[in-house]
Amino acid sequence: MDVSDNAAAPKNDSTSSVFITKDKFSVAxxxxxxxxxxxxxxxxxxxxxxxxxxxxxxxxPRKDAxxxxxxxxxxxxxAPWAKERLTELVVDKLVAKNVPDKGxxxxxxxxxxxxxxxxxxxxxxRIVAYELKVVFKWxxxxxxxxxxxxxxxxxxxxxVTDSAYEIKWSAKEPNDDSHKSALRYLxxxxxxxxxxxxxxxxxxxxx
Numbered sequence: 287m288d289v290s291d292n293a294a295a296p297k298n299d300s301t302s303s304v305f306i307t308k309d310k311f312s313v314a315x316x317x318x319x320x321x322x323x324x325x326x327x328x329x330x331x332x333x334x335x336x337x338x339x340x341x342x343x344x345x346x347p348r349k350d351a352x353x354x355x356x357x358x359x360x361x362x363x364x365a366p367w368a369k370e371r372l373t374e375l376v377v378d379k380l381v382a383k384n385v386p387d388k389g390x391x392x393x394x395x396x397x398x399x400x401x402x403x404x405x406x407x408x409x410x411x412r413i414v415a416y417e418l419k420v421v422f423k424w425x426x427x428x429x430x431x432x433x434x435x436x437x438x439x440x441x442x443x444x445x446v447t448d449s450a451y452e453i454k455w456s457a458k459e460p461n462d463d464s465h466k467s468a469l470r471y472l473x474x475x476x477x478x479x480x481x482x483x484x485x486x487x488x489x490x491x492x493x
Contacts, residue, residue, distance in 0.1 A: 364403035364493055368418060371489065372396060375482040376422055380437075382471035391426030391468045393437060401442075405493050414491050418442040424472060431464035433457065437472075442483075451483055 315325035373396040382391035403416035420442055425434040435457035442451060455473060457465035 360408075361404050361406040362493075364405055364416065364490060365399075365401070365418075367493065368403045368416065368486075368490065369396065369399040371486060372399060372420060372482075375486055376437075376479065379482065380422075380424075380472070380475050380478055382426070382468070382475060385426070385428060385471050387430065389426065389428045389430075391424060391428060391433065391472050393422045393424045393472075395423040397421045397423045397436070403490065405490075414444060414493070416442065416444055416490060424468075426468055426472075428464045428468045428471070431462070433459075433462075433465045433468040435465065435469065437479075439483075442486075447487075449480060449484070451480075453479065 312325065315328070320328070376393050377396055378392060378394070380393040385391060398421040399418060400420075401416070401418035403418060404414075406413045406415070418439075418441075420439040422437040423434070424437055425432070427433065435455065438454040438456070440452055440454065446452075453476070455469055457469055459465045
């Protein structure tokens with residue numbers, strides 16, 4: 287290797303993390319005059335004993351995002367969990383009370399959960415990060431009329447406390463009296479929604 291190659295080569299960082307492909311390893315092993323058998327055993331040993339297995343040049347994170355043996359970086363995607371948990375906490379749980387004439391209004395569906403959520407471990411520090419836009423559907427029957435609409439949480443994030451989330455209520459027919467009444471009944475259950483968000487915040491930090 288000439289001087290220009292050395293100058294172009296990236297410098298190793300100060301951590302103990304190493305990202306390497308099988309091909310690069312094989313070339314290095316050959317240059318070090320390791321036999322093919324020894325090289326293969328060494329590669330298998332490195333992969334088996336690494337805190338995160340070496341696979342095609344990438345490190346696969348542990349499912350629990352644990353930082354074993356001071357590994358430099360690990361991350362777990364929590365977006366699927368967040369969608370499932372918000373569904374469990376709000377859908378069919380946010381229900382209006384005392385709607386007359388056997389009426390009812392409740393959140394019936396999580397329609398959208400967009401964004402990212404993850405827990406990571408970097409240099410021994412655990413980091414929870416999430417930024418989600420969540421939209422629920424609600425429906426019901428008020429004054430013998432069918433009613434429906436949306437409940438939107440435009441910014442669910444670690445930057446916002448659970449009691450300060452922006453909450454947007456909307457009705458399919460905003461000028462209709464039955465829809466207006468439905469929103470009033472549903473909005474009375476705001477404490478239930480805030481309690482659900484408080485539980486979500488607590489649980490995602492415990493993941």
